[in-house]
Amino acid sequence: MxxxxxxxxxxxxxxxxxxxxxxxxxxxxxxxxxxxxxxxxxxxxxxxxxxxxxxxxxxxxxxxxxxxxxxxxxxxxxxxxxxxxxxxxxxxxxxxxxxxxxxxxxxxxxxxxxxxxxxxxxxxxxxxxxxxxxxxxxxxxxxxxxxxxKRRIVPGHVGEIGLVVLGLWLLTLLTPESLLFATGDLRRLFDLPTPLQFNPTRFVKVEAAIAASQLVAVGLTARCIMRDFTPWPIVLLVLLGLGAKTLASATFFAPGDPLHWATPGGQIGLGAGAALLGLCLLLPARSHAMLAGMALLVGTALVNLAPENPFLPSDAALIRQGNFLNFHGLTQLTASLWPFIAFAYLGLLGASSAREPHPPLRGR
Incomplete structure (x- = not known):
């Protein structure tokens, strides 16, 4: 050129x-x-x-x-x-x-x-x-x-920022020791104690609820930046997320276990979240931002209430080495802040849509 x-x-x-x-x-x-x-x-x-x-x-x-x-x-x-x-x-x-x-x-x-x-x-x-x-x-x-x-994403800086927000979500999944799709854990940033003691039955339920609510949140956020609805970009985004989580599990766990995230709670949450997301996508497009915000709030609250997972023996020695320390710190920060970034972005998207004489979101 x-x-x-x-x-x-x-x-x-x-x-x-x-x-x-x-x-x-x-x-x-x-x-x-x-x-x-x-x-x-x-x-x-x-x-x-x-x-x-x-x-x-x-x-x-x-x-x-x-x-x-x-x-x-x-x-x-x-x-x-x-x-x-x-x-x-x-x-x-x-x-x-x-x-x-x-x-x-x-x-x-x-x-x-x-x-x-x-x-x-x-x-x-x-x-x-x-x-x-x-x-x-x-x-x-x-x-x-x-x-x-231009054909698929809402116009202007709002659409471009939305793509960056979704890219950051993929980065959060490279945090090896977190539960599936879990973001917003402020205990790591502020060194807060775990409020609940570990209980196997309760932990499975909490883990499933976290995965389901966060999946709904990211799927609806992706829908909010789309002009016209088609499910395939959302499906691709989730598959890329699972691929990133698999890569993190294979790299940081000792011994490497690429499907370590596929716990009973994670699998239940993945299935339930996909079903809930499908139902939410059938609702009018104007409700998606509100539902995404509610899912973010629920998922973030559960992440901060969840007990520590004793079944994720990440290789702490590897994480502390050289550039793995850099990378791990980066992914931890992104994972801790992502729901709040996404929530602020949904507010920006709503304000931008309110100023549009012809709203960019059409159909379901």
């Missing part, structure tokens, strides 16, 4: 911003114990090659930044040429990496590394070059994705 035809994509900008915020949190998690060591803050850049590193850490540091710089190219102002957008994305990625690594000087649980900066920059270069080659086709108004978005 010639340079003069390059257009800035708001959807790419929202994705780049969301990824950037998550990267900052992951690299600075757990945000405790800040102190000044008295050493020069950029001294780590002059240090020799680190003695201890793993191929996994190097790979994660390279690949983890690629989506950010890829989306950033398409998000750059239209006045920049394609080459200028690629260069600006690379420089932005470098500055982001330098900033978070330098801030790690002040965290006792973090060790800044020039190798991490180098890997992040390499990932930024790869992502930006790929973005210069393909992001225009992906986010261009004539691309299949953009045409699908």
């Amino acid at each position: 010639p340079d003069f035809q390059r257009r800035s994509s708001p959807l790419a900008a929202w994705f780049a911003a969301a990824i950037g915020v998550l990267i900052v949190y992951a690299c600075l998690h757990p945000f405790t114990g800040w102190r000044d060591t008295g050493l020069p803050v950029f001294d780590y850049l002059r240090q020799p090659w680190p003695r201890y590193y793993t191929l996994t850490d190097l790979t994660v540091n390279v690949l983890g930044i690629v989506p950010f710089s890829f989306a950033l190219v398409a998000a750059m102002p239209s006045r920049l040429s394609r080459g200028g957008a690629v260069l600006a994305a690379i420089l932005t990625t470098l500055m982001l990496s330098l900033s978070v690594e330098t801030l790690q000087n002040f965290l006792p649980s973090r060790v800044p590394s020039n190798l991490d900066v180098g890997c992040n920059t390499l990932g930024g270069i790869l992502g930006a070059l790929a973005g210069g080659r393909w992001s225009g086709r992906l986010f261009d108004p004539r691309s299949g994705l953009t045409r699908w978005r």
Whole structure:
């Protein structure tokens, strides 16, 4: 695509911003114990090659930044040429990496590394070059994705934010030790005690209710951003969610058990939630946002009341290692805050629909 035809994509900008915020949190998690060591803050850049590193850490540091710089190219102002957008994305990625690594000087649980900066920059270069080659086709108004978005998703920033919210929901399912579809657990953030003692029969019921209510909430949220109803995007979203949960179970459990989430309560909740969601989708479209909000409230309340699950022996030693700590902190934060983000988004969607002379939601 010639340079003069390059257009800035708001959807790419929202994705780049969301990824950037998550990267900052992951690299600075757990945000405790800040102190000044008295050493020069950029001294780590002059240090020799680190003695201890793993191929996994190097790979994660390279690949983890690629989506950010890829989306950033398409998000750059239209006045920049394609080459200028690629260069600006690379420089932005470098500055982001330098900033978070330098801030790690002040965290006792973090060790800044020039190798991490180098890997992040390499990932930024790869992502930006790929973005210069393909992001225009992906986010261009004539691309299949953009045409699908305009045809299926409500217009403007409201639709774009909705896609980001659903993308964050998929990220929450990569938290290995949580119950199926469970989000909104504030006990982790504030170190609160568990209010209920474990009881096998009660636990199965609570687990099933959590999975069912959260499935209804995310399914109806997805429906709210759709112009016309078709079940297949919702089915695909749920299948992607189950795939993410399976990946987390296979990666973090010792020994790996990809279907560890398929407990009796999880299976009951999945079936009941699918049935309830189907019934809710038969109701008028104007009721979906309200029902989604109610399901979010019920699911979040149950998550914070549920006792600890003694049958999820996640590999805590693995989670504490290097980039697994970054990733685990990122997914935990996203899982804790997602229902509140979704609830705020439903309010924004309702306010936007109220201003529309012809509401975008049509049919059932």
